[in-house]
Amino acid sequence: MAAPPEPGEPEERKLLGFLDVENTPCARHSILYGSLGSVVAGFGHFLFTSRIRRSCDVGVGGFILVTLGCWFHCRYNYAKQRIQERIAREEIKKKILYEGTHLDPERKHNGSSSN
Amino acid sequence: MAHAAQVGLQDATSPIMEELITFHDHALMIIFLICSLVLYALFLTLTTKLTNTNISDAQEMETVWTILPAIILVLIALPSLRILYMTDEVNDPSLTIKSIGHQWYWTYEYTDYGGLIFNSYMLPPLFLEPGDLRLLDVDNRVVLPIETPIRMMITSQDVLHSWAVPTLGLKTDAIPGRLNQTTFTATRPGVYYGQCSEICGANHSFMPIVLELIPLKIFEMGPVFTL
Numbered sequence: 547m548a549a550p551p552e553p554g555e556p557e558e559r560k561l562l563g564f565l566d567v568e569n570t571p572c573a574r575h576s577i578l579y580g581s582l583g584s585v586v587a588g589f590g591h592f593l594f595t596s597r598i599r600r601s602c603d604v605g606v607g608g609f610i611l612v613t614l615g616c617w618f619h620c621r622y623n624y625a626k627q628r629i630q631e632r633i634a635r636e637e638i639k640k641k642i643l644y645e646g647t648h649l650d651p652e653r654k655h656n657g658s659s660s661n
Numbered sequence: 662m663a664h665a666a667q668v669g670l671q672d673a674t675s676p677i678m679e680e681l682i683t684f685h686d687h688a689l690m691i692i693f694l695i696c697s698l699v700l701y702a703l704f705l706t707l708t709t710k711l712t713n714t715n716i717s718d719a720q721e722m723e724t725v726w727t728i729l730p731a732i733i734l735v736l737i738a739l740p741s742l743r744i745l746y747m748t749d750e751v752n753d754p755s756l757t758i759k760s761i762g763h764q765w766y767w768t769y770e771y772t773d774y775g776g777l778i779f780n781s782y783m784l785p786p787l788f789l790e791p792g793d794l795r796l797l798d799v800d801n802r803v804v805l806p807i808e809t810p811i812r813m814m815i816t817s818q819d820v821l822h823s824w825a826v827p828t829l830g831l832k833t834d835a836i837p838g839r840l841n842q843t844t845f846t847a848t849r850p851g852v853y854y855g856q857c858s859e860i861c862g863a864n865h866s867f868m869p870i871v872l873e874l875i876p877l878k879i880f881e882m883g884p885v886f887t888l
Contacts, residue, residue, distance in 0.1 A: 606701045
């Protein structure tokens with residue numbers, strides 16, 4: 547996340563000067579879906595009502611709602627994934643440490659399943 | 662350490678810092694959306710062809726722009742409070758290190774298992790080896806084990822200082838006559854830098870903090886346990 551840009555790489559760009567979409571997990575995904583939602587909502591509203599100004603308002607509202615929705619959904623899944631990764635890492639460490647001993651997680655698991 | 666002209670947070674080296682970065686991303690996304698909305702409203706206000714823009718009655722809009730910010734603040738406050746209480750969790754530290762601020766260096770005391778005490782001065786530019794970092798490297802680093810809860814007791818011998826290591830999410834004031842406590846658990850080995858974060862005189866910028874985090878097995882073979 548905090549790696550400096552390599553000499554050949556383009557300079558990092560931030561949305562509105564502060565949102566680093568490249569390095570923030572889920573940001574790029576949320577903004578892209580938000581933009582798509584904004585275009586769909588705004589254009590769809592215009593097709594049905596032919597009101598330009600109101601369609602722009604719907605577009606902006608759609609952008610905010612879709613971005614927020616995608617953001618929370620993605621971050622929730624990201625947090626779940628991180629927890630699973632941490633559990634897997636700790637289980638692998640335990641397996642390596644206790645393999646062959648009475649504390650071996652696999653032995654406990656096989657013992658309980660055979661019972 | 663931070664790279665040149667870095668304004669963002671450094672990579673996390675402790676679980677608390679990971680949570681802080683997550684919260685920072687969350688708050689920044691909300692700020693971005695609010696800024697987008699405000700910019701759009703500003704654009705509409707500046708480009709309208711209407712000559713009379715007085716609005717005498719806008720009850721619904723006023724209700725919305727009162728309730729909505731309150732909801733947004735709650736959405737920001739809840740994760741913030743969660744992290745605040747997480748930093749105060751009691752986790753039974755395995756090691757206690759004292760850090761004492763002076764003008765203009767730090768003294769570290771490892772007194773749990775012996776009497777190791779040393780000073781940590783910034784390396785002057787003339788004493789730097791190739792590869793050393795100017796204004797950041799010190800003569801004696803604080804060597805600590807990873808994946809071990811550590812308690813830092815921080816105080817000062819003269820004026821206010823502040824012991825800060827951004828990658829661990831730590832910043833604790835060193836106040837003369839007071840003992841402040843902070844705890845952390847580092848998740849990965851490496852060398853991590855911080856700088857004094859409370860103005861303390863002419864050389865305030867020249868009393869850095871360097872932590873060298875190593876595996877516990879190697880730490881146990883070091884001077885802390887063998888002196």
